[in-house]
Structure formats: C-alpha cells, structure tokens
Amino acid sequence: MKRLLLILSLALPLFVTAQNYIVDLNTVKAKIQPTMWGLFFEDINRGADGGMYAELVKNRSFDFPDAFMGWKTVPSRQSYGRNEVFQIINNAAVNPNNPKYLQVTAERPENVLLQNEGFGGVTVKKGLEYKVSLLVRLHVEGLKVKVEIVNSKGSVVGSEILRGALDDKNGARDDGRVSERTSIGRVSSEGARHGWKILESTITPSDTTVNGKLVLRFEGTGKLDIDRISLMPTDTWKGAAKNMRADLVQKLADIKPGFMRFPGGCIVEGDDLTTRYQWKKTIGPLEERKLISNQWKDGGASGRAMPDYYQSYGLGFMEYFQLCADMKCEPMPILNCGLSCQFGAGEVVAADQMDEYVQDALDLIEFANGPAATGWGKKRAELGHPEPFNMKLLGIGNENWGPQYVERLELFTKAIKSRYPSIQLITSTGYTPNPQFKYMDSVLRKMKVDIIDEHYYQTPNWFLMNAGKYDNYDRKGPKIFIGEYACHSIRIGNSGNKNTMLCALAEAAWMTGLERNADIVTMAAYAPLFAHVKDWQWTPNLIWFDNKSSYATPSYYVQQMYAMNKGTDVVPMTLNGESIAGQDSVWASAVVDKVKRELIVKLVNPSGTAKVKSIAGLKGGKASLTVLKGKPDEVNSIEMPELVKPVTAAVTLKGKELKVDLAPHSFTVVRLKI
Template structure:
C-alpha cells in the first residue's frame, strides 16, 4: 500500500528563523589548538607546566651541547620561559617539535616560520628544518648573523613532500649559545589567506553547512572545573602572543581518554570567533560564565557579593561586539581591525547549570541586561538532561523570569530521538523559545569510546529534526555537538567532523545537518502522514519564499523500499527533484579510508498536478524539492 503525505501549501504556519540550524563549537577533541587554529607548533612559548612538552632534544653522537629552559630577561613577560641552546660543536645540536600528533605539511605549499632569538655567545648559525615521519628531509633553511638582543626572524618553508607527521627541527650550527622563544609555523593557505589564521578546509566545511548561528567558545570549558579555569574572554582579545595559556578541562576530565598536552593558547579567541561568524554568515552566540564552575566537577560558586564582576564581563562583551569605536570595548574591537559592529543579538548565561543557585545568579544577569541592553536575547540553561528533576525544576522558573530562550540538551541512543520527534508538539506556544543547543545520537551510550557516527544515528537525528522544524514557532535554534574531533586526540565521540593533520571526514550526521540547513525554507507547511506502509516515516515540509519551492524532508529508517505519494493542497507541482542520503546498512559510516561511504545523491522525480510520487529507499533521508505553479 502506498503511503500518502499531505501538505497544505495553502495554509502556511509558523515562520522559520534564519538562525534555525546552527553550529556549536567547543574546544574539545583538539578542536581549536591542533584543529581549527592553524598553528602547527605545540607549546610554542615553552609555557606548559612542563616547559619541554612537545619538544625533544636532538643530539647526534658527535654533538656536544645543552638545552635548558630559562626565564632571565625573557622576550615576553606574559610567557617568561624561553629555550637556551648551547653547542660546543662537533655536529648540529638542538630540539624538535612534534606538533599536534605530528605536523601535517603538503608538498609545494608555503609555511610561514616565525621565531624570536638572540645569540649570547659565539657566532653560530641556526638551522631550521622539516623532517618527515620516515626521516626524509623535507626542507631546510639557515639563519646567520644572529642578533645579540631579542629579535624576530621570519622565513618561508616549502616542503618537497607531503607528510602528516613531520617534525620541526631547530638546530645550532657551530659553537655558541642561542636563546629561542615563540616558535610558530603556519600554513599560508589559511581561511581567506589570513596570516596566523584558521585551517581552511575546516572552515570551508562549516561554511558549506550555511549555518544560521555559531555558539562558542564551548560548554564546560566556559565554566571551568574551578572558577579560576573558566574561559577568560577578555584575555583572548589581547595581542595573540600576549594571550595567557590555560589548561583545557578536557586535559584531565576522562580517565579513559587523558590528554596531558591539551592546553588553550587562545590564538583562536573571541575576536576570531566573531570574525568567523561573519565569514560564514552565522549569527554569533557567545556563552558567558555566570559565576558557577562546572557542576560535574567542583561546582564552585562565586559569592553573590562578587557576582557583579561576572555580570560586567557579560555587559562588556556586548560593548566589544556592538559598541561604537569611542567606547572602551568598542575601541578595542576597532583597534583589532574591525571598526564596524559584529551585530551581536543574543548571549547564553551559563552552560549546563542547574539548581536554585543558578536561578539566583541568572536573576542578577537578567536585571542588568534588561536595564542596559533590553534587545539582547538571553539564553538560559535547563541543565544537562532533557527530562530529569533538574530540568523539571528549571523550566517553570525560567519561564517565570521571562527568559527569552531556554537551552535544552540531550545525548542518548537513537531510540530516544525517534521516539521524541513529537516532543515539541504540545509545548506552550506562549512560553520561552527553545534552543536545542547540544544533541547527538550515541550508537552505544553517552561517553562510550565505542560510539560511531553511523547511519542509524544520523537518521535518528534527522527524524528528531523534522519535529524541531514542524515546531518552529517553539524551537528557534538547534545545533549538533560536538563539532570537531582530531583522529588521534579526541576525548568524546561521536562528532560531526573528524580531522587528521591533512584532511577531514564529513560524517552522515554532517550531511543531515547540511541538508536541513541548505533547505531551510521560511515558513512551515502543515503536514499529515497516512498510516499506510510497514515502517516508521517522519516528515516535515516548508516553503522557500525566494524560489517558491515546497521542500519536504522525509526520514525512513526501515529496511524496505516504501512508495509514497506527496499530495499538495493549494499548489500544483511542475518539477521535482530529490536528494537522498542512504546506506547499505544502519552501521555504515564514513572514515578516512572510505570518506564517501554515505553521501547525498541527487535525482529527478516525476511531478504531475498536485501530487508527486516518491520512492523512499531503505535507511534513508530524502529531501524533495517541488517547484510549484
């Protein structure tokens, strides 16, 4: 029997926000340093608690020398440690940097080397070289006539071969002592060619989603395990090499996935986040600390008589983003190269906070913002779970406070997402809007290292998203999480995009997000599914005003082909096409070895009058675009 999906094109419902489908970035899984931030040298300032982290001594058998970390008359007061290399000759002597699980370089591409140095004795030269994983010399330069006082030196390295795990060598050639600091290596091929910028292929993957918003700089790292480890946004807008180092919460969070070399350099700071939002057309959604450390860790609370400085940080952020150049923080933005405002319209107060202590602190933020920035939409947490006692306590409190948007989260196995596709059908239409700010189907269970970005998880998320879309009058925004994961340095799985040092893999989940976002539409169309057919089918429909297209999204996780008729009320179809995401089984996933195992496929469909017949492939998501008369 053929299933029928009836779409009332003549009875448009709720408007769909441009911000509906967005992204959530957190510096987890080496998402920033070693990922989006394109710096290739780890611990470039010797600032880690173990200053030689990332570095190893290189001492051939004939070499005689010493290396030591010093802090006397440093180049930088913010990063006072530097490396002293003393060679007695015989052979070159020095150190090598391993990068972030290796330094990925491509043959023929250019890499900008920058370092600070001074020669305190003798007249040695300095050799800088790239060696591949197998020991092959990829590139080498020699710096001579070295200064006796700190000086910046620059050079361009052009490796002769592609290597994902090369190392950067810094070697003293001759007798003497050389001090080294702030060693940096960046590809020239960054996003938009910005020196010291972001990794181009990773940003391109974000731009290709056409996201409506970008939530940053993360969740738990905003809170910190203790308050002194919270994200310090003001420190991240200092000159790049004056930004302090901070341990990343994910360095030590999971016993089964420790990352003792995971720190935040803040080369990717709040200015860069705002610039990224502008580049990819996403509304900025910063999350600010509310005077509470992560409640999964210490749960440390700032006393209420000290909460005003946390509130002031949030108010100053609005001025940094939007303020005129004559203001203190607007002037700082302008001095960084962006006199025009970033058009910030919303902000999250806290991440996954809960309990009366959160309500107490949130109330102070709300009062201050309503007085100074009443047009800024404030987003508040409903805790880490979508239906537990913390959630049930918070929702009525947040509604009574008049919060603009509440942030709901859920990490669960696929059945939860299939079963909750109708979650928002009965929400109060007069209450706060919803940001479903973190969600991802877990193939095994949350926090399991065995979780995989398989097709079943992607289809479960797609089914849930049809419910978010149908309820666009309640759900204002949604974002999958986490966003990035380094193949060899991850703490949490699954993730939307996997990267190594040279390439990336777009998961089936990525394509689901992309298909919804690039086929967003402007208004919801009422949709009714008949009960015919053997398997579960989930659907939503929208109209895109610019083209006039009716866009139908259909999720069919079953194992058999289903034939479906799309019945249009109030419109006539003249042309139709489909994009289908499907796979040979529910466990199939994309990998570095097979990155295109699950990718969208395009096909034409026969359209006639007010009906369109569609074949639903097993285990599939189908996007049907119907051009109407």
C-alpha cells in the same frame, strides 16, 4: 492556494489501503528563524589546537607546566651538560601571560638542536609553502638558526637558515617596530621594548610527509633567547578569520549555518574557576594570550587522557567573531556565570563578588557591538574590525543548574537588560532532562527569560520516540534552544559510540519535530563538532579528521540538508489530521520557501522497507530530490570518506502527480516549485 496531497503507498499486504499525507499551503504554522540550524564549537577532541587552528608546533612558547613537553633536545634531557645548553627562563614578573622562554647557550660548535613532534606528527605537503617564525633576543652573537622539516625516517624534506635579528647587533630596532609578516602575530610593544624580534622565512617541502618533525638546529657559538616558534601552512582559510585549517572551516561553511555557539561547552566552566574561559585573555597579540589547561585533558566520558592538551588561544574570541562574519551567521558567545563545572570542583563565586563576571559580559557586548569611540569598541577596531559585529545572542553559563545558578543569572539579567535590552539571553537548564530540566524549566519560566537551552544525548530509539516532544509546549513562554544534541549508538559516554547511518536517521526524524515546532524551537546545534581520529575524548562527533584530511559523517549531511532546505514558513503536513511522527515508520515535515516559491518536504524512513510516495494535485514543473541512504550500521571514515553521502537528482513533473521511491534507511528532501 490549493491543498497538495502527498500520497505515500506502503509496501504492505494488499488489504492495507494507501494513506494520504496532506500538506496545507493555506496555513502557516510558524515562521522559521534564520538562526534555526547552526553550529556548536568547543575545543574538545583537538578541535582547536591540533585541529581547526592550523599551527603545527605544539607547546610553541614552552609555557606548558613541563616546559619541554612536545620537544626533544640534543644534548638530551638525560645527558650531562644539557642544562648548560638549554635553560627555561621563567619571566612571569614581566609577562605573566607568556611567562617562559628558552635560552640557548652554545660555547663550542657541536650538534645542538630542538625537535618538535607537533600534534601527533608534523604533516606537510609537497610544494606548499610553510611560514616559519620565532621570537628571538640576542645576547652573544655567532649562532645561526637552521630550521628543518624531517620525515618519519629522519630525512630532511625542507630547510631554511633564519637570519634577520641575528644579523642585527642592536637587537630590536630603535623605533621598537617589528615585521608584521608573520604567522605568530605582532610582537607587543612591551616585547619589542625588551629586545624581542621576529625571525621568519618560508620552507617549501620537497616531499609530502605525515609523521614528520620540526627541527631547530643551532650552528656555531653564541647565546640567545627564543620563544613563539611557529610553523604555519599557507593554504589556510582565506576569510577574515586567519590561520584556520581550510578543509575543516570549509565543511562548516558548507552547512550554511544560521549561528555558531562558542567557545563551548564545559571549557567555559573549567575544572575550577582558575581554568574557566576568560574571553579578554584570548584577544590581541599571541604573547598576551595566556595558555591554560584544557578541561578535557584528563579524559572525559571515554577516559582517554591527553596530558598534552592545553588551550593556546591561537583561536580566540576575535577569530570566532570573524569566522561568524565570514560564514554570515550569528555569533553566540557563552560566558562563565560564576560557577565552575558542577561535575568537578563545583566552585561558586560568592554573590557579592560577582562584579568582575558581570562586567565581563557588559564589556563583551561593547566589544562586539560598540562604536569605535567606546573603550572596547576601540579595542575591536584596533584588532582590524572597526565595524560592529552586531551580536544579538549571549549565553549565561553552560549546563549549570540549581538555585546557585538562578541567583547569579538574576545578577547578569538585571545588569545586561538595563543597558542592552535587545540582547537575547540564553539560559541553562543543566545537562539532563530529569530532574534538572523540570526544576529549571519551571524557575526560568517564572523569570520570563528569553531563551531556554536544552541538551539531549540519547539513543536512536529515544530520538524516534520523542519527535513530538515540542508539539504541546507552552506557546506563550520562552523560546527553546537545543544547544547540544546527538544520537549515541550505544549510550551516552560509551567509547564505542559510532556515527552510524541509523543515528543520523534518528536525528533527522527528531528534527522533523523541531522544524514542525519552529515557533518554539528557534535554534538547534549538533555537538560536539570536531574530533581527531586518534586524539579524542568523546564520541560521536559531526566531523572527523587526521593531520592530512577530514570527512563528514552521515549526521553532518543530515544537518546540512536541513540547513540548506530551511525554508521560511512551516506548513501543516498531516496523516488523518495528525502530525507524521512514526506512523508506518515514517517521520515528515513540510516548509515553504516564499522567496524561491518552493515547497520543501522532508521524509525520514529508518525502517528496512522500501516505500513509494506520490505527491498529487500539482500543475507540473521542476522538482529535485536529495536522498541520503545507507545500511543502518554504515559509517564514513578517513579511508572511505564518502561511503554515505547525499545524492541530488532533478525531476520534471508531467501532469499532476510526482512519484518518488522512499528507500529503506533513507532521508529524502523534495523541493517542488509552487
């Protein structure tokens, strides 16, 4: 093949001559892994409950420490007689994972109701069906349950009387089975044995409301127990992963990710080991998934405390695996390594008591990959996925460091590699480049680990100046996973950080260096992923949303443009024999897609100067240009979700040269047939 000359003519004084960018198609620097660009998911900023998990009822099982958090009652909590009508029953001895339920006793017809505030209000759409369901157990018949959706003014926009089990004097059916047509999942055999049944119906609102409420109105007299109250929209994601908010998941799928790392993040560690993430407690019927406190409820870097932030595990490991299958990307679970958050309690499990933690890892591999004849493979099959998920990547610990981490990592490595040698283990280096990374990097390289996980939250200038960071890394050592990174407009942890266009361009420039070194950096993910515009603890984030809509940030489009233009092979792109990493305020990289037979060039111009480039030495044909541009401080928003958005145009090359404008403050992707 002939060399292609990419000629960039700069808008500089006339005595400065044009300089040639040279792309060498004859030399392959690195193979690009299918996992190169991916996703990082954590339940932070309402990412799961109140976000991607479509459930509209907060504290649906009364299992919060304050059992009535999110609920208002009539009679009210302050009024005389309220406790005679509503009582929280703690039945932890029977079901420690779902210990509480509500008992309602109405001895005389009166105004008795429950009202749920949802997550910042219950939002419903006119004409869309919503599935309403709850578990009930009848003691004294006579009560009817009327479910209403009311708007912010208190007017009813939809209602339905739930019957079913209330009309059945025997409680649960004799055979112990229950309906499976429910948004809250099946009742476990244990629940059915104790007389619990499902009431369910649908409500179609007559009007759209944003700040509404869900009301359960009890009519007549009688006594019953209720639990697992659910209001679920029917326009959820239609893949195997159920009960997920469609617009948020679609934005993930539209990136075309190579992998998804889950479930975090700091929630893997927990404030202490009692609140660590335990994957086995997140699968199966919902009443078997034990609610725990969210790591981020007390605030975070921004200090925005959210006392009602708990993890219901409506989204658990099964849903995450299924979502990865839906998006055709590699699952990458991260497990606790026997350490809680080292910023918090910093609890450490004694090395001779690590068997449970190591066994959890071995069981997870069997759950993900084992045949249905194995114990955990059978469990996966019973949950609806008889085929293995073919998991290849497993993370041990999150942002852990020091000798205590190394000691526990050795236990995991020995046990996993002896039984599953093909599983690639991702190892932690802590949370900051210095001094943690330096120490951990040296130790992990001596251990000959598979993959080292590095995290970077830095300012625009840092990302621009460090685009060549991996140019001189040891090619014989472990691979690098950039497990978390994001450009912070002010500084890490500042609540004023914004997802500006300049931050996105700095990330795009840095990513040219990751792409150029794809033989070392085999995976990378922006973090965090989601944030509710009113309920967040950390900024910036890739996707923002409210209860009705969502929008992508400029950083999102950078991630998407890289992932959708990944290519198969890195080829050299140089200026005067050097990689292009800031010369004349331009950052660039080039790859080839051998399947589509295309050259893909990425050019970042964060400066305020327009430039003109020419790609010469071509034979003519079709090309496309995708350009993301905007003012440095511009941001997208709920009100203006597409203020900054990439635009693609087709170009027909006539002759041997293609000229393209490189706009100020822009990221440009050029695809050329070769």
